[in-house]
Amino acid sequence: MTEPSLALYVHMPWCVRKCPYCDFNSHQLKSAAPDTSYIDALIRDFDLELPRLTGRRIDTVFFGGGTPSLFQPEDFSRLIGALRQRIAFAEDVEVTMEANPGTIERGRFSGYRDAGINRVSLGAQTFAPRALEVLGRIHSADDTHRAVAELRAAKLDNFNLDLMYALPQQTLEEALEDVRTACALGPAHVSYYQLTLEPGTVFHARPPQLPDEDAAWQIQTAGQTLLADAGYVQYEVSAYARLGKRCRHNLNYWLFGDYLGVGAGAHGKLSLALPQRILRTTKPKQPRDYQEQVRGASAGAAIGESSSIAVADLPFEFMLNALRLNEGFTVRDYRQRTGLEMASVEGKLAEGEGRGLLERQADGWRPTELGRRFLNDLQASFLA
Secondary structure (H helix, E strand, O other): OOOOEEEEEEEEOEEOOOOOOOOOOOEEOOOOOOOOHHHHHHHHHHHHHHHHHOOOEEEEEEEEEOOHHHOOHHHHHHHHHHHHHHOEEEEEEEEEEEEOHHHOOOOHHHHHHHHOOOEEEEEEEOOOHHHHHHOOOOOOHHHHHHHHHHHHHOOOOOEEEEEEEOOOOOOHHHHHHHHHHHHHOOOOEEEEEEOOOOOOOHHHHOOOOOOOHHHHHHHHHHHHHHHHHOOOEEEEOOEEEOOOOOOHHHHHHHOOOOEEEEOOOOEEEEEEOOOOEEEEEEOOOOHHHHHHHHHHOOOOOOOOEEEEOOHHHHHHHHHHHHOOEOOOEEHHHHHHHHOOOHHHOHHHHHHHHHOOOEEEOOOEEEEOHHHHHOHHHHHHOOOO
8 A cells, every 4th residue: 555645845945145125034144154953953943843644755845045065965865864764755856955056066066966965045036136136046047057057967957946026127038038038048947936025124215216007017028928839838826847757746735745844943744633633833933942842842742733623724725826827726635635526615616707817627626827927916816
């Protein structure tokens, strides 16, 4: 019998410098390198979670941050090795690491590959020097080109480039030049997303001048055309991939799959059989608090907060993710991931179809082009 698959998210919260648009749980590094005792804390955190993971198998791993590439390859080797001793990994496990082009030393990617990393997400964001400076990035366009060359040399061809658009004072041509440059580097995957002003960020407190809504839409659609012409197929709101190179880890999120979160501020979602419920979990946000709680925890007692998702909220929780996918979801997906029958959402699906936001498939539903444009409204229609 195949063990139920599980995604693992590992949060590594330090950055060289906090970007003014970033609302992730990241903290400026106050030393030359992160303290490797954090790796011990991650292993201990995983051990505390093990009672919830009986019979499970790790299908994907994602090292996010922060800037995980601040850690050395040997840190990843020790961590991945410890995890493999504790739980089964799929033979074709996808192991992704986020990297900042400005924190990669020559030859480092070969070390990450040897440690077990087989996919990299590179935070390029833009290739325009002025835009990089406004965004507070510590790297240059040349750093991104060098990092891609290093990835190729390490035979890590399965890599993603993060690319933002609708940047402060960005013109249509500037945005399209970013897309052309990204495509010329030949990544397997491109994350192409609009800069948004998130609460709690410097940009939210002191907003820069951004392209208006119509200009942003023009940039988005023109960029999507360039990506399609270069062979990148959009499969989610901001995700574009070449054939066979979709991000399996993120697909699991979008189809409301289970994932374990370890590390400071990491979130998780776990389906438990006895009693049957779906848990949301959150780890302490501050790295120091996180490590202290991990050290002081009793054996088998997971740290952080957890709460069950109310049955009435499951349709919205599922649709919030699944409707981001161009292909939508199947009836089987919905039943498997929520434990509910389609009767629980039939009325709202029919309403969405009537408004031209959803269309029925042979085995499920997907958003229309109009539905994708007004996705927030479509998702909100499933609120309890």
